[in-house]
Amino acid sequence: MTSMDNSTEVDEFRLLGLTDSPELQVPLFIIFTLVYLITVMGNLGMITLILLDSGLHTPMYFFLSNLSLVDCASSSAVTPKVMTGFLTGDKVISYRGCVAQMFFFVAFASVDCFLLAVMAYDRHAAVCKPLHYTSTVTPSVCVQLSIGCYVWGFFVSAIQTGFTFCLTFCHSNVVHHFFCDIPAILALSCSDIYINEIVLFILVTFNVFFALTVILTSYLFIFIAILRMRSAEGRKKAFSTCTSHLTAVTIFYGTVIFMYLQPSSSHSMDTDQMASVSYTTIIPMLNPIVYSLRNKEVYNAFRKATKKMKVLLST
Numbered sequence: 001m002t003s004m005d006n007s008t009e010v011d012e013f014r015l016l017g018l019t020d021s022p023e024l025q026v027p028l029f030i031i032f033t034l035v036y037l038i039t040v041m042g043n044l045g046m047i048t049l050i051l052l053d054s055g056l057h058t059p060m061y062f063f064l065s066n067l068s069l070v071d072c073a074s075s076s077a078v079t080p081k082v083m084t085g086f087l088t089g090d091k092v093i094s095y096r097g098c099v100a101q102m103f104f105f106v107a108f109a110s111v112d113c114f115l116l117a118v119m120a121y122d123r124h125a126a127v128c129k130p131l132h133y134t135s136t137v138t139p140s141v142c143v144q145l146s147i148g149c150y151v152w153g154f155f156v157s158a159i160q161t162g163f164t165f166c167l168t169f170c171h172s173n174v175v176h177h178f179f180c181d182i183p184a185i186l187a188l189s190c191s192d193i194y195i196n197e198i199v200l201f202i203l204v205t206f207n208v209f210f211a212l213t214v215i216l217t218s219y220l221f222i223f224i225a226i227l228r229m230r231s232a233e234g235r236k237k238a239f240s241t242c243t244s245h246l247t248a249v250t251i252f253y254g255t256v257i258f259m260y261l262q263p264s265s266s267h268s269m270d271t272d273q274m275a276s277v278s279y280t281t282i283i284p285m286l287n288p289i290v291y292s293l294r295n296k297e298v299y300n301a302f303r304k305a306t307k308k309m310k311v312l313l314s315t
Contacts, residue, residue, distance in 0.1 A: 009170065010095060010169040010170070010173045010188075011094070011095050012092055012093065012094050012095055013092070013093050013095070013098050013173050013174075013175050013180065013185075013188075014091055014092050014093075014173055014174050014175065015081075015085060015091040015093060015175050015177065015178055015179065015180075016091070016175060016176050016177065017085050017086070017091050017178045018082075018178050018273060018277070025086045025087075025089070026086070028086050029083055029086035029087050032079060032082055032083050032086065033083055035079075035282070035285050036075065036079045036080070036281070039071070039072065039075045039079075039281070039284045039285040040072055040075075040076070042068075042285065042288035042289065043068035043069070043071050043072040043284065043287070043288050044072060045288070046064065046065065046288045046292070046298075047065045047069060049298065049301050050064065050065045050301075051065070052301075052305060053304065055297060055301060056297060056298070056301055059122050059137040059142050060119070060122055060126070060241075062139075062142050062146075063115060063118055063119045063122060063142070063146070064119070066115055066146050066149075067112065067115050067116070067119070067287060068287070068288060070108045070111050070112050070115060071112065071284035071287050071288075072284065073104070073108045074104075074105055074108035074109055074112065074280070074284060075281060075285075077101055077104040077105040077108065078101065078105055078178075078179045078280045078281075079281055081097075081101065081179065082178050082179065085178070093180065098175075098180040098185070099161060099165055099180075101179060101180045102160075102161050102164065102165075102180045102181070102185070103157050103158070103161040105179070105180075105181075105280070106156070106160055106161060106182070107153045107156075107157035108153065109153075109256075109279070110152065110153035110154075110156045110157060110207055111149050111150055111152075111153030112153075112252065113153075113207050113208065113211050113252070113253075113256070114149040114152060114153065114207070114211055115146070115149050116211060116215065116249050117210075117211035117212075117214040117215055118145045118146070118149060118214075119245055120214060120215040120218040120245065121145075121214060121218055123218065123219075123222060123241060123242050123245060124218035124219075124222055125137050127222045127226070127238045127241070127242070128221050128222060128225045156203055156207065159199065159203065160182060160199070160200060160203060163195070163196050163200075164182055164185055164186065164196060167186070167189040167191040167193065167196065168189060168190055168191045169185075169188050169189055169190070172188055173188070174188075175188065177272070178273060178276070179276070179280065182200060183200075183272065184272075186200075204256070208253060208256060208257060211253075212253060215249055219242070219246070225238070226238050226239060244290050244295065247290050248283075248287055248290055248291070251278075251283055252279065252283055255275055255278050255279045255283070256279065258275055
């Protein structure tokens with residue numbers, strides 16, 4: 001651990017990473033590189049597919065393209081630095097680099113949180129009021145809801161990052177984490193972090209429970225609407241449109257609640273790091289897979305795009 005005088009300000013941080021074991025650095029570099037490549041290709045591939053296929057120009061896929069963009073961006077805020085640490089052994093990040101990493105990761109994670117809520121509202125409108133769907137969820141409404149998610153996400157991130165880096169760091173610059181996450185940075189401060197913990201808890205609680213209220217209320221009405229359907233085929237189709245979203249919601253919110261809605265005394269750095277791997281690398285990789293499986297529209301769009309590519313390559 002790097003100790004510092006009380007009068008000395010931190011100008012860089014040293015990330016301990018997932019492990020110090022030399023024999024694990026290369027295997028972990030390969031694993032994280034593969035996961036990151038799948039994440040980027042999967043999410044950018046989903047965005048490209050939605051842009052190219054007119055059959056996917058619907059509100060649901062508009063929001064899904066935004067979710068893919070956010071997943072790609074949030075992963076890119078963290079994973080490349082982790083990969084560099086595994087490959088070169090250089091796990092030092094500058095003070096400004098740490099600020100930027102925290103800001104963009106928290107911003108995109110917050111946007112992700114509210115996009116999932118907006119997607120639940122979209123599914124509610126589609127299943128419960130199908131005749132009014134096109135007049136309710138219009139293109140302008142979709143754009144406004146998406147912009148609202150981004151504005152709120154970056155606003156929340158500015159508050160959390162600002163509060164965190166207003167503190168004084170003078171005891172150590174060693175971060176017991178593989179990226180600049182808020183709890184790990186707060187642990188280094190020699191200032192009183194009580195206010196910071198309260199602000200973090202309030203903002204995360206508001207984000208999670210407001211979004212979860214929208215999601216759970218939407219799905220309550222969806223469930224009631226499905227039960228009222230007379231056709232078994234109609235019930236199956238309505239349920240299948242919601243399965244992917246419910247899976248993504250469960251994984252994302254389960255991890256966030258575990259990480260941030262517990263007292264600081266309950267935090268175990270090793271456990272937190274494992275949970276962090278989930279929402280920084282695994283979830284962004286899984287989302288395009290989750291939304292593609294058993295989705296005939298995406299499958300058909302992919303098949304048409306593949307045929308077009310074959311024709312172009314053969315000419």
